[in-house]
Every structure is written in C-alpha cells, then in structure tokens.
Amino acid sequence: MKKILAFSGSNSPDSINEKLIHSVINRYPNYDIRFIDLKKFEAPMYSPLIQAKGIPKSIQDLYSIFQESEGFVIASPEHNGLPSAFLKNTLDWLSVITQRFFEEKPVLLLSTSPGATGARTHLLQLAKLIPLWGGLLKATYSLGDFDRTFNIDKGVIKDSLELQHLDKAFLAFVDSKVAPKKTNVEVVQAYFNAFQQGDLEAVLNVFHPDCYIVSVKEEERPAEQLHGIYRTKKEAQQFLNNIVTLFETKEFIVENVMEAADNLVVAKGSFSHLVRSSGKLFNSNWVQLCVIEDEMIKEYRFYEDSAALIEASTTEYV
Numbered sequence: 001m002k003k004i005l006a007f008s009g010s011n012s013p014d015s016i017n018e019k020l021i022h023s024v025i026n027r028y029p030n031y032d033i034r035f036i037d038l039k040k041f042e043a044p045m046y047s048p049l050i051q052a053k054g055i056p057k058s059i060q061d062l063y064s065i066f067q068e069s070e071g072f073v074i075a076s077p078e079h080n081g082l083p084s085a086f087l088k089n090t091l092d093w094l095s096v097i098t099q100r101f102f103e104e105k106p107v108l109l110l111s112t113s114p115g116a117t118g119a120r121t122h123l124l125q126l127a128k129l130i131p132l133w134g135g136l137l138k139a140t141y142s143l144g145d146f147d148r149t150f151n152i153d154k155g156v157i158k159d160s161l162e163l164q165h166l167d168k169a170f171l172a173f174v175d176s177k178v179a180p181k182k183t184n185v186e187v188v189q190a191y192f193n194a195f196q197q198g199d200l201e202a203v204l205n206v207f208h209p210d211c212y213i214v215s216v217k218e219e220e221r222p223a224e225q226l227h228g229i230y231r232t233k234k235e236a237q238q239f240l241n242n243i244v245t246l247f248e249t250k251e252f253i254v255e256n257v258m259e260a261a262d263n264l265v266v267a268k269g270s271f272s273h274l275v276r277s278s279g280k281l282f283n284s285n286w287v288q289l290c291v292i293e294d295e296m297i298k299e300y301r302f303y304e305d306s307a308a309l310i311e312a313s314t315t316e317y318v
C-alpha cells in the first residue's frame, strides 16, 4: 500500500483521537501514512438544497484525496454511542458523490475516549457502515482510559498490552498484499534494475510527474540533444528516447548506491555504450545524484565523461 490516509473524525482542536492517529503514524514509519485534518474540509450540514447547487469544493477536494489513497486509518470519537455528527456529515457528503467512496480499499477503525470502553460502542455502528461505503474493514482497535493509558507529552500509548493489540490490528490492516514504503535507496535501485532490464516504462514510472533532470549540462537543449535539462515526466520520456536513439548499451555497471543526506541518493558506476552514428564505443565512469520525493525521483543529475562522448561520436572517413 503506497499511501495510507489517516484522519480523526473529531472537529475538536485538542482531539484525543487525533493524538491517537499521530501516535500510529509515528509507530509505523515504514508505511507511507499521511495525516489530513478533516476540519480543513469542513462542509455545511448536508442538505439536498445545497447539493442541488453543487457539491462543496472542500468535499470534492477530499474525494480526490480519497481516490489517490490506497487505505484509510480513521480514529473516530463517540458522541452518545454514535460517530460524531462532524464525521458523519463529512462522510454523508462523500456518499452523494458516490455511495462506495472507499472504493474497495482497506480500512482500519480506531477510537479512544476518557471512558473505560474507549468509545468501542460506536465503532460497532461505524463498522457496519464501512462496507456500505465500499470499504474493506480489516480491524478495529479502541484505547480506553485515554488519560491514564496515553502519554500526552511523548505522544505514545503507555501500556505495552495496548500496544500489542494495536500492532495486531495494524498488521491485519496492512495484510500480505500491502508493501511497506520503499526506502530512498530502494527507489533508485528499482530505477537501475528497470534500466538494466531495458524496461523503459518501469524506468519512466520511477520519475516524479514534476521531475527535473540534468543530463551532464544544466542548460536548455534542442529536443533531440542528450545533454541538458529535461522537465516533467513527459520530458523524462524524451530523455530515455534520446539515450536509446543515440546508444546501444553494452554494459551498465552500478557500483554503489547510498543515501548521502535526507532524500539525497548518490550512485556511481561505469558504462559502455555503442554510439550508433559512429559505431565507436563510449566508455565512461558516471555519478548520479537523485532527490527522492513520494518514492519517486524528483530531481536527477547524471554526470559522465562528455569529452569521451565527443571522441566516440566523431566519424572517421578514409
């Protein structure tokens, strides 16, 4: 699962359910769990009259985020044995866009309250509604006695038995189909693997839609020139096209791939390309710098021996 969306169903500025959500995000760093503040998507109380004028923009935006997400963690407060009116209203609005707005994706339901049950009563109600909204309910977990069981300063559940229950629920949620987040080094390794296998579509998919590529020279270039700047995934496609048009790769060796700083991955190696126009070999060492964002290459810089390319590109006439 790439992107897990997490939110609390509370509109309280000091929501304890929101605190529970953040503790979950911090406990499972290998998963790409993104918090959204549902208060920022607040909509008027559902009314068919308002709907007739159009779905509120906030709800349309929220729906787009739901569509991009691959699973949902919801921490829901209990009001008189039921989900909060705030959460229900938000979900009612989504349901008039499409009834099955969870789109057959996994859902983990959480709750907490200062009471002993941890708001478990209402999760039974919510659990029945999730499948009607197209969600695959994987597990529920309720933390009771919040003031005693949660360390507010550290933002963690104190009780080890409670943590075991939470881990069990989380594991059921991220079941065998769900892949943990790729490390930045793994993202770059996936890029090289695809490149070495000649799978250019897979290579392209590692580039961020808004990527910035520097091939040796950081300057603008005519479309068919290899060296220069490429912007966006569309031009990344051109970058790959230019490589295969100019060269037949005989050997591409990756010696090292390492994370040099947060999100910056440095790699080095060597290659041997046959220059198609001259029939000569272009042999070079190379260094590649990648800035990773959202498990994709956002910025890419590739440096090679450009003098050796000029040499290998000249055609000798006798």
Ligand SMILES: Cc1cc2nc3c(=O)[nH]c(=O)nc-3n(C[C@H](O)[C@H](O)[C@H](O)COP(=O)(O)O)c2cc1C
Residues within 6 Å of the ligand: 008, 010, 011, 012, 014, 015, 016, 017, 018, 077, 078, 079, 080, 081, 082, 112, 113, 114, 115, 117, 118, 119
């Ligand atoms: C109107 C109202 C009804 C409530 N009903 C319940 C309830 O049925 N069960 C429960 O455990 N807590 C109940 N509570 C207490 C909430 O669990 C508590 O306010 C909690 O902090 C809500 O979570 P939040 O901080 O994430 O909004 C109720 C609170 C309010 C304001």
